[in-house]
Structures are given as structure tokens and as C-alpha cells.
Amino acid sequence: MESIPFEHGLMLAATLFCLGLIGVMTRRNIVFVLMSLEIMLNASGLAFIVSGSRWGGADGQVMFLMILTLAAAEVAVGLGLIIQLYKRFKTIDIDVLSALKG
Amino acid sequence: MTELFYSGAVVAVIATLLVIVQTNVVHALIYLVLSLLAVAVVFFSVGAPFVAILEAIVYAGAIMVLFLFVVMMLNLGQRSRDQEKNWLPARSWLVPSVLAAVLLMQLTASFPAAQTQIVEVGARAVSELLFGPYVLAVELASFLLLAGLVSAYHIAKK
Numbered sequence: 001m002e003s004i005p006f007e008h009g010l011m012l013a014a015t016l017f018c019l020g021l022i023g024v025m026t027r028r029n030i031v032f033v034l035m036s037l038e039i040m041l042n043a044s045g046l047a048f049i050v051s052g053s054r055w056g057g058a059d060g061q062v063m064f065l066m067i068l069t070l071a072a073a074e075v076a077v078g079l080g081l082i083i084q085l086y087k088r089f090k091t092i093d094i095d096v097l098s099a100l101k102g
Numbered sequence: 103m104t105e106l107f108y109s110g111a112v113v114a115v116i117a118t119l120l121v122i123v124q125t126n127v128v129h130a131l132i133y134l135v136l137s138l139l140a141v142a143v144v145f146f147s148v149g150a151p152f153v154a155i156l157e158a159i160v161y162a163g164a165i166m167v168l169f170l171f172v173v174m175m176l177n178l179g180q181r182s183r184d185q186e187k188n189w190l191p192a193r194s195w196l197v198p199s200v201l202a203a204v205l206l207m208q209l210t211a212s213f214p215a216a217q218t219q220i221v222e223v224g225a226r227a228v229s230e231l232l233f234g235p236y237v238l239a240v241e242l243a244s245f246l247l248l249a250g251l252v253s254a255y256h257i258a259k260k
Contacts, residue, residue: 003217004107009148011210012111016118016141023122028189029182031127031173035134039118042161046141053148056221058228061153062236065228068160069243073250075165079172080258086176093185 009050016043030085030092034078041071103147103220110143123195125186127173131166138162152225 016039023036045067052060086092117137124130138161145154232240 003219004104004148005213006218007213008111008210009107009144011213012114012144015115015206016137019115019118019122026190026195027122029127029186031169031176031178032122032130035130035169036122038134038161038165039121039137042138042141046144049145049150049153050148053150053220053223054218056223058223058231061150061223061228062231062239064150064153065156065232066239066243068156069246072160072165073246075168076250076254077257079168080254082172083175083258084260092176092178092182 006050006054009053010047013043013047013050016040016046028093028095030082030094030097033094034075034082037078038071038075041067041074107144107147110140110147113137114140114144123190125183125190127178127182128170131169131173134169135162135166138166147220149220149222151222152228 020036020039020043023039024033027033027036045064048060048063048067050060052058052063082092085097089097091097114137117133117140120133121130121137124133139158142154142157142162145151145157
């Protein structure tokens with residue numbers, strides 16, 4: 001088997017995480033914010049997988065399965081909230097939906 | 103395997119970049135599916151084939167279809183696309199992204215790249231861990247899924 005530098009895998013995970021973070025911070029459409037959250041969760045799972053494969057264990061893959069479950073539950077609840085917000089306010093712009101602002 | 107890793111990494115980064123600059127939600131979703139498939143290729147190349155298949159089936163298949171259904175229900179038209187264009191003028195993100203790219207390239211070039219041997223860890227090892235020491239976590243995950251199901255039904259219904 002050929003080999004891959006462990007650090008490059010971690011750097012890929014960090015890059016994807018930062019791209020997702022930029023998406024969460026800059027986008028104003030709440031669907032895009034939820035998609036960027038998915039990117040961030042996926043990047044953290046990638047970090048787990050790469051670290052697990054560095055030491056040849058299966059624990060990283062188990063943690064990724066937990067992240068997968070979390071992402072599925074989060075998307076279901078988040079999309080339900082988006083549908084409900086759109087029904088009530090007819091917009092998904094998070095600058096308009098600021099009733100919870102202190 | 104090394105070429106597989108690097109090509110998957112490049113495709114993943116470019117597709118993710120295109121996701122966060124799209125104005126049309128459906129186009130962004132297609133790029134997100136591409137990004138997730140590229141990450142699945144990366145998983146395969148670092149010796150985790152079981153998780154790579156799960157990523158393609160569950161993430162790129164099930165979760166993205168859920169997104170697509172909701173986008174179709176919301177029926178966002180040209181108006182939302184124009185709004186998105188106004189929120190993202192090129193002059194506000196061009197210079198920071200170029201500077202960040204310079205930093206990233208320097209970091210990639212200067213990182214100490216120690217070669218490590220890739221050992222393939224298959225589905226059997228993962229399953230033995232899942233139903234051995236991590237069985238409580240599996241039960242908790244099932245509780246989480248049940249709670250997500252009930253709350254999504256309740257929130258979206260009324």
C-alpha cells in the first residue's frame with residue numbers, strides 16, 4: 001500500500017471547516033446557513049477518519065457514524081423549522097427573522 | 103491511493119467553495135453533493151471503505167434529498183436569487199479570499215509531511231467496536247434519531 005501524509009488530511013479537514021464557517025457567517029439565506037453547517041460537520045468527521053486511519057484503529061469511523069446520526073437529526077429538525085418560518089413570515093432571510101434579538 | 107487522495111481533496115475544496123458562492127439554492131445543492139462524494143473518495147483512499155459507502159448513501163443520498171424536497175416546497179424564485187446577488191458583491195469578498203488563499207498555499211508548502219502507512223480498516227472491525235464497547239453510544243444515537251423524528255414531525259405539522 002502507498003502512503004499519504006497524515007497532516008495533509010488534517011489540513012483538508014481544516015480547509016473544509018473554514019469554508020463552512022465562512023458560509024455560516026456571510027450568507028443571509030437560512031437554507032445556505034444549514035448547508036454550511038453540514039459542510040462543517042462533515043469536515044469534523046473527516047478529521048476523525050484521518051486521525052483514526054493514522055493509528056490504524058476503527059474508533060475514528062465509529063465517531064464518524066455518530067456524527068452522521070447527529071447530522072441527520074439536525075437536518076430534519078432544522079428543515080422543519082425552515083418550513084415553519086417560511087409559512088409564518090414568507091421569508092427565509094435571517095436579517096428579517098430577528099425577533100429573538102436581545 | 104495517493105493520487106486518489108489528492109484528486110478527491112482538490113475536488114472537495116473547489117466544490118465546497120462553489121457551494122458557498124452560489125446564488126441559486128439548487129445549484130448549490132448539486133455542488134454540495136459533489137463535495138460529499140469527493141470526501142467519500144478521500145475516505146476510501148485513507149483506508150475506510152465502509153464509511154466511504156455510508157457517506158455516499160446517507161449524506162449524498164438521503165440528507166441531500168431531504169434538502170431538495172424542502173427547497174422545492176419553499177419554491178424560491180428569481181426574487182431570492184436577486185437578493186442573494188446583492189448580498190454578495192465581488193468587491194467585498196475578493197481581496198480577503200485572495201489573501202486567505204496565499205496563506206493556505208504557504209501553509210501547505212511548509213507543512214512537515216511525514217509519510218504514514220495506510221492500513222485498511224473494514225466493516226468488520228467497525229462493527230465489532232460499535233456493538234462492543236460503544237453499544238451505549240449506539241443506543242443514544244437511536245434515541246437522538248427518534249427525538250429528531252418526533253420533533254421534526256411536530257414542528258413542521260402545525
